[in-house]
Amino acid sequence: MIRLPETLDAAIRAEGEKAYPNECCGVLLGRLDADGARVTEEILPIDNAREAGEQYHRFRIEADDFLRAEHVARETGRDVLGFYHSHPDHPADPSEYDREHALPFYSYIIISVRGGKAAELASWELTLDRARFEAERIVSS
Amino acid sequence: MSITIQIPSALRAFTDRKPEIAVEGKTVREAIGALADAYPDIRPHLFDASGALRAFVNIYVAGKNIRHADGIETVLPDGEILALVPAIAGGAGQ
Numbered sequence: 001m002i003r004l005p006e007t008l009d010a011a012i013r014a015e016g017e018k019a020y021p022n023e024c025c026g027v028l029l030g031r032l033d034a035d036g037a038r039v040t041e042e043i044l045p046i047d048n049a050r051e052a053g054e055q056y057h058r059f060r061i062e063a064d065d066f067l068r069a070e071h072v073a074r075e076t077g078r079d080v081l082g083f084y085h086s087h088p089d090h091p092a093d094p095s096e097y098d099r100e101h102a103l104p105f106y107s108y109i110i111i112s113v114r115g116g117k118a119a120e121l122a123s124w125e126l127t128l129d130r131a132r133f134e135a136e137r138i139v140s141s
Numbered sequence: 142m143s144i145t146i147q148i149p150s151a152l153r154a155f156t157d158r159k160p161e162i163a164v165e166g167k168t169v170r171e172a173i174g175a176l177a178d179a180y181p182d183i184r185p186h187l188f189d190a191s192g193a194l195r196a197f198v199n200i201y202v203a204g205k206n207i208r209h210a211d212g213i214e215t216v217l218p219d220g221e222i223l224a225l226v227p228a229i230a231g232g233a234g235q
Contacts, residue, residue: 023232023233025229050230050232057232057233057234058230058231058232059230059231059232060228060229060230061228061229061230062228063199063201063206063226063227063228064206066226066227066228066229067226079150080150083229085231085232087232087233088233089233090233090234094231095231095232095233095234097230097231097232097234098231098232101195101196101197101229101230101231102231103149103151103152103186103197103227103229104151104152104154104186105150105151105152105154106151108231128154128182129185130185130186
């Protein structure tokens with residue numbers, strides 16, 4: 001389960017609309033509560049590192065950007081909880097490409113953007129055996 | 142050569158929650174191979190079905206990405222620290 005305040009839900013939607021028709025991406029920062037639920041406290045937008053001609057259906061957060069995000073998290077007493085990205089004119093379901101490149105433990109939030117307007121938003125977790133994503137419940141807070 | 146490998150939080154489920162693992166190896170290839178031998182469940186997250194290092198797995202030695210050195214054949218001095226750092230990628234459909 002991941003807690004996502006309405007302000008951050010709106011911020012992710014806005015990022016998706018701003019990047020349209022390309023994919024946006026960024027990092028979810030926050031903490032784990034006593035029950036193990038992820039509590040999102042901040043998003044950190046990251047420039048999509050894929051080449052311009054591929055950004056309509058691909059995103060990449062480089063290792064250096066990941067290290068910077070971890071540094072920001074440590075400095076503010078937070079953890080990297082996961083990542084978000086948009087699917088322009090595609091559902092908020094993870095693709096096979098998403099699965100091949102994902103890691104367990106993290107939350108993967110996907111915002112579908114249709115015709116430039118943010119639509120459904122969903123969160124996913126990769127199973128430990130890498131076989132599939134499972135939907136993660138989002139609790140607005 | 143004793144090498145310390147720093148494990149990212151996402152992969153600690155496969156190393157008994159240990160953030161650092163000590164292995165033997167003279168090169169990055171040997172060190173990562175030793176890690177995968179000691180903790181087999183981590184292997185599919187580091188290597189693809191052909192045995193190649195996954196594209197999103199970055200390895201930093203002495204704070205520098207080995208892509209800017211000799212890649213997986215980078216030689217490791219005794220006592221070196223090696224960090225596994227994921228790049229994050231994905232995207233809609235094909």
